[in-house]
Amino acid sequence: MSLPTRPLDDDIAIARRAKLKPIGEIAAALGLREEEWEPYGRYKAKLSLAILERLKDRPDGKLILVTSMNPTPAGEGKSTVTVGLGQALNRLGKRAIVALREPSLGPNMGVKGGAAGGGYSQVVPMEDINLHFTGDFHAITTAHNTLSALIDNHLHQGNALRLDPRRIVWKRVLDLNDRALRRVVVGLGGPANGVPREDGFDITAASEVMAVLCLATSRSDLKARLARMVIGYTSDRKPVTVGDLGAQGAMAVLLKDALLPNLVQTLENTPALIHGGPFANIAHGCNSLVATKMALKLGEYVVTEAGFGVDLGAEKFLHIKCRTGGLQPAAAVVVATVRALKMHGGVPKDRLHEENLDALRNGLANLEKHLETLDKFHLPAVVAVNRFYTDTEREWNVLAERARERGVPLAFADVWARGGEGGLELAEQVVALAEGADRRGTVRFLYDVNEPLRTKIETIAREVYGADGVRYTAQAEKQMAQIEANGWGRLPVCMAKTPYSLSDDPTRLGRPTGFTLTVRELRPAVGAGFVVALTGDVLTMPGLPKAPAALKMDIDDEGNVYGLF
């Protein structure tokens, strides 16, 4: 994601000029012992889970969540601000660590653009991070599909568990954009090739194994969560789990190294833990809990992000990840752009580069709703205006003035073009918020997990989205009854909703009112530990565009990559 204040070199050119430190130096500066990390190339490392045990009595650093207003489809530069803020905090003399998600490989082959920050606020080595990195996604793909193969083999070998082949919910995955695999029939070609049945492939980021890995707190917890995952139902609707099949051990073996956080650095040598990358709609959209917990033991400040805006990312970060891991964030940064504000104020996409003060003022309603939401969570927030070169001075003045009027902390960030230097004002405000009062133990959850699913969903819809209420399709009603009958009703809820609107209609921008949220489907993710509530069609396997980025990629004899970013 790149929203420069002025046109500059492209990300890869900037990244290639960076002076990286050997990863051992980064590890040593974090106080890690030699045996606590393993190199993967010169500039990447896997960190041992033993670090968590050794430092268990050390107090945690301060956790800062970077989130945003409802974004435009291009995104508002949240990862770039996260990286830039980490760099800026280091410049202020705070030992800061950045904790990000791993990018998915599939989308890189579709639309040009990696996912490792941008400009002078990137994590590096960016080619590696955007390609196979340390193999975590491939390990998850393999663990997921090994379970699929074991399920079909179980059907083929006599089906002792009496799985109904029509009621298998465990699909297959690949880390690719491949629409032709969304719906397939497998097991064709006669009795030697298994039992024919309908199936489909999701992208790896949508695998429940990914969500499980990102919420597991230890190897035993990982296995226990894998064992709880539902693979299908018998013909009399009894759930069959991975534990019933006995596949959790093999899956945990395949995830042996994938469970370990990855250490890299930013362009300014700020340590970065990049680990896990679950979908932000049918999953919770945060980096792994073990990486965040480890970062909190190793740094004074940990800057992390969650997918999409406050309504989806921050809500799930708080209600799912923080609740699961007992995390207490100290402050939130809400990224806004002049461009997104104007879009929420009614400007069409192709005229966002034109100055429009009225639209900007109108669009502020969207941002303000998100600030109110964070306030309900008792999480202090600062607005970070991520500057873009099409912004005007007058537009910035409107924002600054409104913030003063409302008493909202606001900082302009220019981290794309200036790196940490461009984030100093933001960093100072973050420190003021996080250190101004003791923030530990003060986050308030908006619902209790023991409430009925209906109550939990209603609370999110009303309190976070501003809906008047919730309507359920007949299918969703039936699924809710089944989920509660199976004893899964006390899990937190994971909302799948369009990220572009506060409502479930992507065209209703700004701060919509008078709407009812429609829940179409409920899916239990028992291993991950939440019930997904889908409010619209969610594509869990993307397709490639007419002119895929892949067809422009190349590599020379020295191994330099072109066209990936």
Place this chain on the structure above:
Amino acid sequence: MSLPTRPLDDDIAIARRAKLKPIGEIAAALGLREEEWEPYGRYKAKLSLAILERLKDRPDGKLILVTSMNPTPAGEGKSTVTVGLGQALNRLGKRAIVALREPSLGPNMGVKGGAAGGGYSQVVPMEDINLHFTGDFHAITTAHNTLSALIDNHLHQGNALRLDPRRIVWKRVLDLNDRALRRVVVGLGGPANGVPREDGFDITAASEVMAVLCLATSRSDLKARLARMVIGYTSDRKPVTVGDLGAQGAMAVLLKDALLPNLVQTLENTPALIHGGPFANIAHGCNSLVATKMALKLGEYVVTEAGFGVDLGAEKFLHIKCRTGGLQPAAAVVVATVRALKMHGGVPKDRLHEENLDALRNGLANLEKHLETLDKFHLPAVVAVNRFYTDTEREWNVLAERARERGVPLAFADVWARGGEGGLELAEQVVALAEGADRRGTVRFLYDVNEPLRTKIETIAREVYGADGVRYTAQAEKQMAQIEANGWGRLPVCMAKTPYSLSDDPTRLGRPTGFTLTVRELRPAVGAGFVVALTGDVLTMPGLPKAPAALKMDIDDEGNVYGLF
């Protein structure tokens, strides 16, 4: 593969006791510069292709091929002998390097048993090598399936190349045993999900990308080979290639690191390059050419192996790999076991542990045929009897006596139980053969690539298998005509035949005569650079057994793996 002279600890227990050297020490001992290798963990490294350029004027070491008689289904311990011989050569003061294939992950989930040698002749770290290793197979899977996604996307977006969806020959792959994926229908669910068509998945080792990677000599050669791969045909039977689609650049980007040889070590710290793992039936079954070439620059001796016996492995190693790479092997080691000899002498599988001197004598006909074949190639050979604890002294005496009578070099190897120490006699004989005469430039190919396909296949059938002739099915005749019409008739032939018999009938053991080889199908592998001739059904996607090894696997909180080996 493990054929011990006496029962011992299991492989994993032995491997865990090994004193590994940091991989940097192994690299330094090979004379590698710091910038020429990258660590992957403490005990694995990727080697830069720049090494080949820097050492291009250094004379090659001596290349030793380990091959075997027709094996029993359990195999005869070829990898174990390869590792043991490498260790033994080092004990003799020769700087030896072992060059092996990477194991496929899929089969490890099916039947217990990794593929990294055995006993005291293993390559380590064995868990890593048998799991994801350095990610090469995953990169190949991804490159292969990215092409698949681009093909289906091309159909979906208008099909400018006029590919006939019924004539797409490019399947998908996964590194798993999953019979339900052998035959599938993709693209179901309406126009948004692409064009419905029949498809199927192979195991990654069967991907043409694997064969291409293993025969490529540089990044440019890799791209050129990828571009030549055929993905399907138009409705008027014109071939459409990867180059027509323009996907070779992206595929080469995805294979950026997979093209680099992997350095590990044996239990006795002998350097080992483990790289690439193509099928030994529909592909050539050898480790990568770049790894072998690099090893020849770095060591005095390079010990390598090829899949199955002389009839398949050695023939393809010589006619395909050595021809492509201009390699000149110095000697061959033909692994034989008392067990396999008795089986070829008529003893049923469940009585192989009983002494049977007559059967042993009868079975020698199989071994002798292979020695005659190597003689036709002008490649001097030594027989390595891989000792097993059920062998008897009298059985060994029969072998020693027959070898003396025939003037055939023979050595007993006990490398499973004694490591390099148990391979000294073999190593001495290998050195005597390799240094006794200048072996460079003396291998003779049995056919010229410019001969017609029919002549090349006939030559292999008569000279290597001892067949009376070759019969073609109507389908194979038609395919041969099409392949020659497309201009691919001058490629070498890659035979796919049962490994258990010299003939195409797996039940005809010993040295069958009076048979005709039936070629059922011909498949062009234009990128790899050969035409596959299939003489029987070849399963390119294995299935899992009734009780898969995966269901017994586990990992503890310290990350120790159980049940993988």
